[in-house]
Amino acid sequence: MVRALAVSGGLVLCSALAGCNTKPSQQAEESGAKAYEAVGAFDDAPSAGSSDTADLAGPLPAASCGAEKVQDILGKRETLDLHMAVRKAVNHEVIRWVHPGNVVTEDFAPERLNVMVNENGLVVSARCG
Numbered sequence: 001m002v003r004a005l006a007v008s009g010g011l012v013l014c015s016a017l018a019g020c021n022t023k024p025s026q027q028a029e030e031s032g033a034k035a036y037e038a039v040g041a042f043d044d045a046p047s048a049g050s051s052d053t054a055d056l057a058g059p060l061p062a063a064s065c066g067a068e069k070v071q072d073i074l075g076k077r078e079t080l081d082l083h084m085a086v087r088k089a090v091n092h093e094v095i096r097w098v099h100p101g102n103v104v105t106e107d108f109a110p111e112r113l114n115v116m117v118n119e120n121g122l123v124v125s126a127r128c129g
Contacts, residue, residue: 065113065128066090073115073123082123086115 069089076082078097087093095113098104108129116125 064110065094066092067113067126067128070113070115070126073126076123078115078117078121078123086113086126 066089070086073082073086083095083097086095090113092111092113094109094111095115096104097115097117099117100119110128112129114125114127114129115123116127118124
């Protein structure tokens with residue numbers, strides 16, 4: 001009786017392990033082929049740097065954030081008065097003051113003025129982005 005129970009338990013275990021086959025199923029292979037075909041649909045897209053993509057972005061607008069208007073603040077200490085003067089000079093409020101250790105997103109916003117301040121509180125650059 002014990003032996004029959006052990007044999008039947010072994011058969012159940014073998015059946016369970018047989019279901020854990022490492023070979024991909026036919027369905028997985030078919031879905032992988034479909035995904036590959038979908039990616040292949042973009043093979044005729046223009047490559048980066050080709051003349052087809054050169055016109056997509058176009059040139060960036062020159063000084064669209066007003067950075068050229070505030071270059072005289074370089075080397076000045078950051079103060080509330082300086083903040084107000086910069087805002088008045090560029091005539092907008094899309095200004096990001098960046099200090100050492102600040103986490104800054106990498107997105108480019110041509111209308112945003114980035115004012116970089118060093119560890120001593122001095123403005124070291126002002127640029128669009």
